[in-house]
Amino acid sequence: MTGDTQSSRTTTERLNSVLRHDLPASLVVFLVAVPLSLGIAVTSGAPLVAGLVAAVVGGLVAGPLGGSVVQVSGPAAGLALVVAELVRTYGWRATCMITLMAGVLQVVLGAFKVARTALAVSPAVVHGMLAGVGVVIALSQLHVVLGGQPQKSAIENIVELPKQIVDNHSHAVAVGVLTIVVLLVWPRLPHLKTIPAPLAALACAALTAGVFGWDVARADLSKGFSEWATPALPSGDWHGIAGAVLLVALLAGVESLLCSVAADHLHDGPRADLDRELTGQGVANLVSGALGGLPVAGVVVRTTTNVRAGARSRWSTMLHGVWVLVFAVGFGWTVTLIPLEALAALLVFIGVRMVNLGTMRGLHGHGELPIYVLTMGAVVVVGLAEGVLLGLVLAALFALRRLTRVSVHVSLEPDDRWHVMVTGSLTFVGVPRLTDSLRSIPAGATVDLDLNVDFMDNAAFEALHGWRLEHERAGGSVAIDEMHDEWYTFAAKGTRVSSAKTPPKAPDRWWLPRAYRRGGPLSAIPVRRSGAWVPSRAEHGGGAVPDLLAGAKDFQRRTAPLVRPILTRMARTQDPSHLFITCADSRVVPSLITASGPGDLFTVRNVGNLVPRYGATPPDDSVLGAIEFATTALNVQTITVCGHSRCGAMAALLSAGEKTSGLPGLERWLRHGDHTLARYILSDPTGEDEGPLDRLCRVNVAQQLDNLRTHPEVARLESEGRLELVGLYFDIGATRVHVLERGGFTPVSGHAAVSLPARGAAPPAS
Known part of the structure; x- marks a missing residue:
């Protein structure tokens, strides 16, 4: 009965999540997908309905079968040039069959789990290819915006562009310019951001052209899905056909997988299963080709829109496919209101945006910008397949050079x-x-x-x-x-x-004191002579400053190259999870006894690991400032007070001022230990200590935790469960760390997890 109740509660929570997050996100993605699908169909030379078919299949097939929970698939601009060439060479119905066969190949590759191999392709080549495709699309569709016809190649489009600009000043130009202006301005209007810019631009263009009666070409989808084209076997050289199938499968697969990887950085949900994603894309292309649709791939623009709109599951992608299907069946006639010049202007805008300056900056930082630029240039000047091949060769040469x-x-x-x-x-x-x-x-x-x-x-x-x-x-x-x-x-x-x-x-025996490392193993341990300890450095004729400089040199030579990658990433900001308050004693090394690295501990060290009570006199702004900064600016999750055996500060407290004679500063500072001394007097031996000094050192840890709770922000965060206070005690001679629990200090085992004190639990009086 309890299991049924839990299952019912889980189902209700999922339904609420879909209604609150995925349903609104699917509507936003739908509004973006429709104009983009129509535009990509235009530049591909395919029927308009083919773009909507691919969008529907991308939502209803790739959505549930794919490996990413937020990725949105559909017709991709990066494949437009390939499809356009296939349509010119083999015809539209044969192109559908090539898409179907490419889907079968993707399913086979997914079954053999080779998706990770596709990620070995240099992103510089992929981004360069997409940028080149964007330039070619923008150049060709710019002629349509200017009232003319695109030429056969990008070079011809560039050569004919000046003449096109001079000779054509028709209504088509006005529609195109208006569309691009709206695309640029719309995102800067804060109150209208809920309406996607592509939809707003096409609506403004259609409305303006209709009101003023401009002479423009119109899109034709009046017959809806009645003009579906069934696939037919392509005729011609089978080598070329096989190459086309392989090209579509690989380009669509790599673009989808890279999009899945990028999508993982945008959300906190489950990570993408790349092999499942490749298989899902294959099934989607098989279905899209069979239904007369464009090739399907994961699309960065729609995926990013989906995540930003709040999508949390596959339901957003699937519902967006449902809305596209409803639109195509019931409202396809509205497409006839859209000027083709407006769709062309949308494609010009998309093509220019595919040349991503942010990507170029990132590649420049890794020395891969030449691969990007040369791949893009080759795609524009020579062709897509040749450009990608050249990019792969360049990437291999660059990798060999680095190696x-x-x-x-x-x-x-x-x-x-x-x-x-x-x-x-x-x-x-x-x-x-x-x-x-x-x-x-x-x-x-x-x-x-x-x-x-x-x-x-x-x-x-x-x-x-x-x-x-x-x-x-x-x-x-x-x-x-x-x-x-x-x-x-x-x-x-x-x-x-x-x-x-x-x-x-790591350098051998890095954890040893410098004198031990230089003098050999245990033979270099300092010895006691004439009542005083003589360190090994005295025997070697060294000194403090040369020792430190030698240590800095050793760090620069041996350790810096090892830690440089992580410290470079952490150079701009710190994000520690712990505030660690411990004694200034030279034998206590926080990073050593907690196995911590750079960025883990925000450390405060003072004589006796004391925490002055809030408002105490004499005031101490150093510890107070560290606590304030750690809890408000760094948002640490724990504050740890770590004491240690044979602490000189605690010995001074027991001496009633004898050991601080002539040290006025230290004497004033140790007044913050008066509460520790009072607690010690009222406590009884527990049997875990080795004498009065050891007991006082342990009592001091518990008292400093209580002192921390006198700070309002610490008390508030602990009561809310957002901060945990931990007490540690380090026995130097036994090299053993003890953790403060309800019954006292418990040694930390090297084989089992330690149970830290519950949040808000008051430590014992020792």
């Missing part, structure tokens, strides 16, 4: 040591640059050679190894440090090296 690119930096350090940094993939292509750089190092010099390479072939190894042997024979020395897998070391030993690239390895 074989290597940088060699040689510098003379202040201690007369030469530092050489080799970065990239070290292959035979980079050998000339490597050897030229190494020859600049004088004979007999001491050289530190860092190999930050992810691959080294035999030619590169022989060149490097030969130089090293020659340099050492001349009295020099070469110390080689490899940051990735040991390509050079293995090759020098004659060991077979895997050709697979591997991620960089």
Whole structure:
């Protein structure tokens, strides 16, 4: 009975979601899809009804069968040139059969789960192809807007354009200009954004032409679906027909898959199943071809509109197909009111928009703009298939160039040591640059050679190894440090090296203190002499400043290349989830004991990990400011107070001021620990501590959590369940982290999850 109730509740929630979100979104997408489908049918040389058939199939077939819950499929402008050429070569009915066979091929490819392979095509080639198609469409339809006829090629359209502009000043020009003006201005009218700009532009053009009686050509859909064309087998060279089927299948499939990937970035729902998407698109093309429709593909414009309109499930896509079907059957006669010049102007606008400046900027940042530009130019000048092929070749050459690119930096350090940094993939292509750089190092010099390479072939190894042997024979020395897998070391030993690239390895024992790393393992531990601890750096003749500079140099040389990608992405803003308040003790390393990385912890450190109570005297704006910033600007989810064993601040509290004599600043600061001391006096030993100091350190953590709750914003967020307060205790000698729970501190297990205290739970008095 309970299961039936839960199922009924779930069904009701889904229905409410469809009515509240998907139904309105489907109407918005429908209003966008109809004019775009008609325009694409015009530029493809297909019957107008073919565009509506493809839109209906895209909604009712690709919608439920596809792998993306928000993607909207239909006739795509990117395929218009292919379809137009097929119509001219084989005729419309044969083009429908080619579409059907392309759908069958897509279904087969989807069954073999090759969808991910399609994503290996460089986006620069795909975007360049779409931009080239957009330019060709805009050039051809611009002639229609100007009252003329499009030429056979983009070059001819460019050559004839000046004459077209000079000779034609008919009503067609006025309709086209009016349509484009409305398309540009409409999105800037805030109160009218609910009506899609393409629909508004066509309505304004039709209304104006009707009122003023302008002499324009009209679209003809008066017979509705009665003129359906059934597919027929194409006649001609079967090689060309097979190539056409493959081209339609691949172009439509790749465009749909890239659209699905882009759609995943626009919503928080389920991620797209690309193999299912390819299969769904194949079935949709099979059905569209059988019904006399245009090829179907995922369309970015309609998908983006669908998401922005609030769609949350497939119902929006499916309902939009229903509305297109209802329009075509019951209201197809209204299309006769639309001037063809207005549809042409809409296509000019769409074609220009396909040359996306944002995409160009992104490709420029990755050095792929030449691929985009040359692919676009080849599509415009030579042809679609040739342009795509040229783009693929260029993308492969660019990838090969990146894979074989290597940088060699040689510098003379202040201690007369030469530092050489080799970065990239070290292959035979980079050998000339490597050897030229190494020859600049004088004979007999001491050289530190860092190999930050992810691959080294035999030619590169022989060149490097030969130089090293020659340099050492001349009295020099070469110390080689490899940051990735040991390509050079293995090759020098004659060991077979895997050709697979591997991620960089972290520096060995990075977590050790600097003196330990330099002096060897445990032999470098500081010793107690004459009543004082003598650190190993005193034995090595080092100093604090040289140590820090050496550490910075080591970071720059070894660690910076590894963390640069993540820190570059985080350079503009931080988004930590935790405010971590801990002691300034040098032995407590927050990132080490919590296994955190850059951007995880917003850290506050002070003597004794104290949190002054709200309004306390003496005031402390440092901790207060950090709390305010973390809870209001950073919206952290937890605030953690971490104490530790043998805390010097707690020892000073127990000494009743003896250990703070002559330290007035520290004495004033430790007044914020008075509540901790009072709580300690009132508490009883629990058996988990190792003496008075250890018990006071644990009590201090619980008290600081209570002090946090005196801050109004912290208390409010915790009561609302938006913030969690956590207490940790780090036993330095045992290297054990304890978490504060209701019954006291519990050691964190290395094998099981830790149950943190419930939100709003008051910690024990220890």
